[in-house]
Amino acid sequence: MDHLFTEHEVFQKLYLLCDCNNFFVSCERIFRPDLEKRPVIVLSNNDGCVIARSKEVKALGIPMGIAVFKIQDLIKRHRIVTFSSNFNLYLDISSRIMRILESLCPEVEIYSVDEAFLSFRNLTENEALDLAFKIKNTIATYIGVPISVGIATSKTLAKLASHEAKSHSEYEGVFSLISTLACDRILPQTQVGEIWGIGKRLQERLHEIKIYNALQLKQSDLKRMRKLFNINLAHTICELRGEDVILELESHNQMQIMWSRSFKEKITAKEDLRQALGAFTAEAAFKLRSLKQFCRKLSIFIRTSYFGTQAKYQAFESLSFDIPTHDTRVLTQAAFKILDLIFKEDFSYAKAGVILSDFSNSRLSQTSLFADPNSNLTEDLKRSDLIMQTLDKVNLKKRNTLFLGSQSLYQQDKRYAQKKLLSPNYTTDFNDLPILK
């Protein structure tokens, strides 16, 4: 129930959602101040489509995810500056930002590469606003990335607030959705599809029952909606009412690891696909070991392009292991076995990927629950550990120094990484350090 709000009211808990503006573009601009106010885009892995846009580009009406070849003329006409994605750089900037946020708030939930929920307790709205500006200015000073801060009593409202902060410059990057006054103004003009957790399909279904905006959803009958839809939507409705329901976001433990790429040139030969999947499996297995996990399941998918007139085919298949493993050799063997099952000649493959799942933090299978973890390690397994440790040690020093023979051609070829417009690794590679005149 809405209650009367006074400016001196102290809130038990408030969320400040800190959200970087146009994050990838902002990262590129840190080292290229000349690009401030100029239209900038960042492209996907294969330089295929647009995955980040500056404000100026959004204003031109260029949508997220559009293929670059479709906007070539716009890029020329408006002299849009174009970058390949430099994830090394973005991840490094992200972790610097998160460290600063953690120094400013004891309760930080990192939600994505460019977003974090900060919780503060026993604050008034004015105190929260002051804090938000302080955080925003600190990030701007130390990192040089502009952020927006949304303040509310629930995460869903905080998301809406940050969206509001972003879209109107007069708020200077901070907006509070605490007061009923603010909610009464913002919710009716918010389309249901803009709400966190409501995508295209749910929006369609909500439209069918004549719910179009956030206020209508907030006022809908909770029990009926729970029956009609699902528990998530019920939570969203509570959150719109200001109740703090979506508590746990913190990723307890990662549940799966995926490594996939589109190919620069389509692949038709099975051997080429083997090479690629071998390389992907090695990457995924390396990640798995860095998480100190073993997996019981490996899945492979291969597919042709969704576009064009060429024959379409896609396949996905999994294999389970009796003993959880993190051995690249075992995993690669499994990957190849699956490829043998699903590969079909006469198709042009555009993309493939490896997924590891069903993790366990030891090699014990269910049946040996009470066995001593070390006593049932056979010599083979001990040897496997040793080889993997050596592999990782060497590769941590210099990437791709050691790899299985089955990946060799792929490694030389690099046939999936087309990045013609890559910026330097300013912060993670000594050779790319920015130079001051």
Add this chain to the structure above:
DNA sequence: TCTGGGGTCCTAGGACCC
């Protein structure tokens, strides 16, 4: 010519058990 990559959660329905 050219269309990203990496995740999580929920649910329905099948398998299986007593």
Add this chain to the structure above:
DNA sequence: TCTGGGGTCCTAGGACCC
């Protein structure tokens, strides 16, 4: 002809997120 009922566990697929 008539063909229990209730429970759990697992999995694939859908929907959503950035």
